Amino acid sequence: xxxxxxxxxxxxxxxxxxxxxxxxxxxxxxxxxxxxxxxxxxxxxxxxxxxxxxxxxxxxxxxxxxxxxxxxxxxxxxxxxxxxxxxxxxxxxxxxxxxxxxxxxxxxxxxxxxxxxxxxxxxxxxxxxxxxxxxxxxxxxxxxxxxxxxxxxxxxxxxx
Numbered sequence: 001x002x003x004x005x006x007x008x009x010x011x012x013x014x015x016x017x018x019x020x021x022x023x024x025x026x027x028x029x030x031x032x033x034x035x036x037x038x039x040x041x042x043x044x045x046x047x048x049x050x051x052x053x054x055x056x057x058x059x060x061x062x063x064x065x066x067x068x069x070x071x072x073x074x075x076x077x078x079x080x081x082x083x084x085x086x087x088x089x090x091x092x093x094x095x096x097x098x099x100x101x102x103x104x105x106x107x108x109x110x111x112x113x114x115x116x117x118x119x120x121x122x123x124x125x126x127x128x129x130x131x132x133x134x135x136x137x138x139x140x141x142x143x144x145x146x147x148x149x150x151x152x153x154x155x156x157x158x159x160x
């Protein structure tokens with residue numbers, strides 16, 4: 001009987017070892033599947049990290065390009081500000097010149113009015129002098145006419 005008990009125990013141990021081996025094999029298979037899945041996950045993560053690294057590199061390049069454009073735009077803005085200041089100075093200078101021209105025009109208008117008045121006075125004076133000269137001319141013509149008549153009479157008397 002003891003032999004039977006030992007055999008029974010051996011069978012039980014054998015069944016337990018067999019079950020343990022099957023369990024260990026199932027565990028190893030499951031472990032292998034999980035490990036394979038993890039490796040695939042790691043590969044996927046590596047791909048994603050590589051993609052992210054490339055994206056970050058590309059973004060850094062774009063940021064660098066944008067920063068370069070910003071620097072260029074700032075230079076353009078500074079140049080435009082300088083041009084605006086120059087234009088403002090030119091406008092101020094032109095306004096000053098315009099004021100001088102307006103003052104000159106006003107002065108010329110006053111001078112022109114004075115000249116017009118002077119011309120009117122000269123015309124009036126000229127008319128007066130013209131009338132005096134006309135009277136004198138008439139007097140001279142009359143005198144010439146009388147002398148001419150006298151000469152003719154003298155010629156007639158002299159028989160020429």
